[in-house]
Amino acid sequence: MECAFCKIIDGEQPAHRVYEDGAVVAFLDQRPVFSGHTLIVPRAHVETLTDLPEESVGPYFSAVRRVTGAVERGTEADGSFVATNNKVSQSVPHLHVHVVPRRKKDGLRGFFWPRNPYTDATEARRVAAKIRAQF
Template sequence: MDGINGNCIFCRIIQKDIPYAIIYENDKFLAFMDKYPINHGHTLIVPKQHYSNILEMPFEIVGEMYSLVPRLAKAITSVIESDGFNINQNNGKSANQIVPHVHVHIVPRYSAEKVKGQWPTRKIAKMQELQDLAQKITASLAHNYE
């Protein structure tokens, strides 16, 4: 596929070179569980084409990407029963962008979190747990949008 960067971890996930917990896929985008989640259900949406940051993307592709956010967030939050969620999209190292391939974070939040207004600490998730959760979210998506 054009637009793939062989050194990019997200491009490798898109090509299914490495196992990942995928919750949604169409011809232009892939959504999968973050391996280092801030919270249970933390999901990333990426364009299949490699763009380093959002300024490289055609505007209509940005629009298509963001139109997936509420659809995926609805399925995620209903499956894990979170009280809210953040949508984050970082551009550049100074903005905490770790992987230089555009991605939108959906981060579920809970009323019971101890320190309100701050990010929970990132955790390392077991791939099996992520894949089990991804399966439930995929089923919820299919149920809501068949």
């Protein structure tokens, strides 16, 4: 399967690039939530955050941090929404972080799924223990 983001990285597919360095390429999303919505992708093809090699995490998220600031300043936004999907809702199977400029009362509602609180503290402790056991 050919990766659309790898094609952008390699210059085979056009994109409105906003930043690039040795670790990442950042470009405007073709279907933005709001103007300035930017995607940051690692140059190396990895599908999910958990596939990103440990030594690449720092450079990748340093770039995400820099791009986030530039998006906020460049769009004169009040803030931003920064997110990534792993597998579910990941439209392109290449790790990418979304930086969406936000403004107070910008109308973005329903972007998140419904909340499902724990029934009690015992359930929360049980779930936390299961996750801790994976480390």
